Amino acid sequence: VSTVPSPGDTRGRLKVFLGMAAGVGKTYRMLQDGKAELENGHDVVIGLLETHGRQDTARVAQGIPMLPRRRVLYRETVLEDLDLPGVLARKPELALIDELAHTNAPGLEHEKRYEDVEDIVADGIDVATTLNVQHLESLNDRVAELSGVRVRETIPDAILGKADEVVLIDVTPEALLERLREGKVYPRERIDAALNNFFRIENLTALREIALRQVAEEVEAKRLTTELVGLRHESIADTAPQAVGERLLALVEPYPGAQRLVRRAWRSAQRLNGPLDLLWVKAPGAKLDEEQERALQALQRLASVLGAQLLVEESDQVPETIAEVVEQRGSTYILMGAARPARGIARLRTPLPQRLMELLPGVDVRMVADRAKRR
Amino acid sequence: MSVLVIVLAVVVSLAVGLALGYFLPPHGFRPHRNRSEPVRRILLPFTGQELSRRAFEAAIRLAQAENATIMPAFLARVPRTLPLDAPLPKACAFGMPLLEGIEQKALAHGVAVDSRISRGRTYRDALQRLLDEESFDRVIVSADANPRSGLPHDDLEWLIERVPAEVVIIRPREPIAA
Secondary structure, three states, rough: OOOOOOOOOOOOOEEEEEEOOOOOHHHHHHHHHHHHHHHHHOOOOEEEEEOOOOOHHHHHHOOOOOOOOEEEEEEEEEEEEEHHHHHHHHHHOOOOOOOOOOOOOOOOOEEEHHHHHHHHHHHHEEEEEEHHHEHHHHHHHHHHHHHHHOOOOOOOOHHHHOOOOEEEOOOHHHHHHHOOOOOOOOOOHHHHHHHHOOOOOHHHHHHHHHHHHHHHHHHHHHHEEEEEEEEOOOOOOOHHHHHHHOOOOOOOOOOOHHHHHHEEEEEHHHHHOEEEEEEEEOOOOOOOOOHHHHHHHHHHHHHHOOEEEEEEEOOOHHHHHHHHHHHHHHHOOEEEOOOOOOOOHHHHHHOOHHHHHHOOOEEEEEEEHHHEEEE | OOOHHHHHHHHHHHHHHHHHHHHOOOOOOOOOOOOOOOOEEEEEOOOOEEEEEHOOOOHHHHHHOOOOOOEEEEEOOOOOOOOOOOHHHHHHHHHHHHHHHHHHHHHOOOOOOOOOOEEOHHHHHHHHHHHHOOOOOEEEEEEEEOOOEOOOOHHHHHHHHHOOOOOEEEOOOOHHOO
């Protein structure tokens, strides 16, 4: 995934090597790229490298100038970190900086390494860096649920969105496990623990899928940016993901059948990989009976466990209120159950789905059928 | 005179038509249960990708006999690494299809359904939270050491002591797969 720099753009370029887990070869590949640049006559330095004792990684780093680390005394312990002033003073063309999600030692300029990298890029220096997908803030909970391991060092997703280039380093889970068993990822004494905890085939398969999806989304967002604008200084990267991603809005009412609609909407949201909102447009001053109260609480709990947000808007202008919420939330997809047949004069009104399609051109409206009634 | 009669007849016909249109239930619409009638609830908790077919059938039979609503409740465990109110998409990906299947089968039998999901650190904890939040008249559970298809025996003992409702314990044989 990459974007084209504009003439006169003084910022450096940020290239992120993204992987599903430790040991896939991100650092190795970053160093190979750096070495190739060096051999092409560019000024390349290693700002920070973590070899984790891997011989192959140390070998490929040989020949690339390395800046000394900054030493910080914290609670009688000497911590070593990226020397931000040192990189800025040296001003290379390309700095190789490992582990973007790292948390800096206390007392340095920034709390997180990605903030150092932002400063370096802003100073006109290109940066190549590495990142595991579970360090992305939005994926942290999902990865923790999948793997049972919560990663504490996270970075905002927007940092990846700002990268000029994202390179996915992909290996099959089987190949990674083989590398782990051969001692190419961790020292011998840590292999068994790793195999029994994080490095299980089901974890790695799920993480690989997440990494691939993440990069696919980045590709789509960047493609749209390039098609619409073409130049980085006019980048619409911040808005592009909203434009290309789906956001679903399910219209609910507090009655037991609404849960079916929410579950179907959630499954659609999972397939489309988009967030889900639930909206109940409540009649002004309407009092809920005991059954409705109970149904509303059940909906709230269901929304919470599914990671959806339940919105309650008080209005008697139902289509207009829905349209407002769609605008505010950036929804692209509305799901609704079959409405109760209208009675009396209400039969003369335009049905809600048609009204929504009139009010919200470009937004999909889907009627969710009751599967139990299917013949 | 005859014109007046015709006008009156038209007006009366229109009024009757509108009144009928308003008060008669439209075609295909199932009327609400009489709200004065107390709703009996049968809780049917389950923990995994399977639910005992016998427990489900027992719940359906009882619900039909008592004109009750069944409340299938998916008990989801929250890993210790996550906050208790964290979304659980992976657990839901397993539980939702089964919940959907139960609802469809129950509705096909003409039984009303009101589903729940309850989270907890353990299944017992999730059940405890459900007991605190909901009221019901019966609980139907299947006993099984395998948490995929039922509650273990110590949880059942705890349930009998704790729940202020009739508890029906079923030994599972054929599970309803998700």
